[in-house]
Amino acid sequence: MNEMMVQTMNFGVPMIYMWLLMILAIALYFMPTIVAGYRHHSSLFLIVVLNILFGWTMLGWLLLLVWACFGDQYSTWSRPAEKKCPYCAEYIKSEAIKCKHCGSDLTKAPT
Numbered sequence: 001m002n003e004m005m006v007q008t009m010n011f012g013v014p015m016i017y018m019w020l021l022m023i024l025a026i027a028l029y030f031m032p033t034i035v036a037g038y039r040h041h042s043s044l045f046l047i048v049v050l051n052i053l054f055g056w057t058m059l060g061w062l063l064l065l066v067w068a069c070f071g072d073q074y075s076t077w078s079r080p081a082e083k084k085c086p087y088c089a090e091y092i093k094s095e096a097i098k099c100k101h102c103g104s105d106l107t108k109a110p111t
Helices: 002-009 014-031 029-040 043-054 058-070
Strands: 080-086 092-095
Touching: 014 029, 014 092, 029 058, 043 058
Parallel strands: none
Antiparallel strands: 080 092
C-alpha cells in the first residue's frame, strides 16, 4: 500500500519545481497589485480588491495591469494649483509663502 501511495505522488517533476511553479503563478496573478504597490499608486486598495475579485478573468487582469502601470498618483495634471517645496519636496499650494510641512520661508530663494 505504501508503494502505491508513493507512485501516485510522483508527477515526474521534483516537488521543489512544483512549489516554484505555484509561487510563480501566484505572483503572476497578483502582478497588478505588485506593480501598483511598487509605484505607490493612489488607488492601491481598490486595485487589490478588484484583483482578488476579477483577476481570474483575463480582461479584468489586463485592465488592472494597465491601470496599475499608467495611472499615476502624482501626475502634473492632477495638481495644477500646487508646487513642490524646494526644501522638503512636499506638495504645497502654489500661492504659499511658507511651507506647511517644514515651515520654510518660500519668499527667499533656497541656498
